[in-house]
Amino acid sequence: MLRFHFTAEDLANTRLAPSPHPLWETASSLHRFQTRNGRWMYADWYRNACASLQESGLGRPVGAMLLPLFPRARYYADFLTPAEGVDGLDTALEAILATPDTQVRREMALAGRASRLPSWTTRLGEQPLRRELVEVLRAYHRTVLAPHEEHVQQALQAERARSARHLLSGGVAGLLSHLTPAVRWRHPVLEVPGYPTESDVHLNGRGLLLIPTYFCWNLPVALADPGLPPVLAYPVHHAAPSPPGEEQALQSLLGRTRATVLRAAAAGVTTSEAARQAGVSTGTATHHTTALRDAGLISSRRCANTVLHTLTALGAALLRAQQRT
Known part of the structure; x- marks a missing residue:
């Protein structure tokens, strides 16, 4: 479990x-x-990304260099996701080049103990190889991520709007309480129960930078070094079409309108917004949100003149179960 102490x-x-x-x-x-x-x-993105990598000739360097450095393991080197990235790609890549060689070697040694890495990764403490890495990262971003950038921006803007509602209605504690079903806020500790390592991060006045991430799935990620600026990269609340068969299963269980409202609540939705998405009147939407709330699938909180509906842990678990089918 990962714990941030506030x-x-x-x-x-x-x-x-x-x-x-x-x-x-x-x-x-x-x-x-x-x-x-x-x-x-990410089906559409995945299909286009695979085609773009093949057409551009980037498939081989991505497979040989990037996939080993970013494994789905309990650790990969912290210097690969520097805090300076909030200022854009160029600044982020410059930060990778500026990372002290000793830090790079130390982190790559840790990464090598967490997963099997190619022998060349031990030379990332040397500038020539790190410059080659930066160029591959730049090409990957240009080829695979930049064409999808508008969609990512829209998802993150929706996430910021959802987060702002919780912040306005419940302060920072309200924001932390509704980040994602994978974390829980128990004042003064933010917990990530499913985290692959046992770690306690004492913020000591530095605060926490929350980074909503479009491609992050299910479990948030943090830096391993407690001496670095604390961050938590967490998945945005996706509001996306269901895969074939899933929507029909959810509709069979809840009915079309309630299934639509439940999915909308994943990103936080007001009653009027739920009504527009479901194509019903506000009064009808209120009836369905009441039924979902009584079933324990959503929670509702008044924010000024509106009521905001969000998933409960049970509602999120129901959607995740459908996603795995």
């Missing part, structure tokens, strides 16, 4: 990343090639 100063200094972090997105997108979990969610 003080009052940490709550005041916790913030949400203002834009996509290109290297956290890169890392998470590379994980989508290494597992089928959640692949339906």
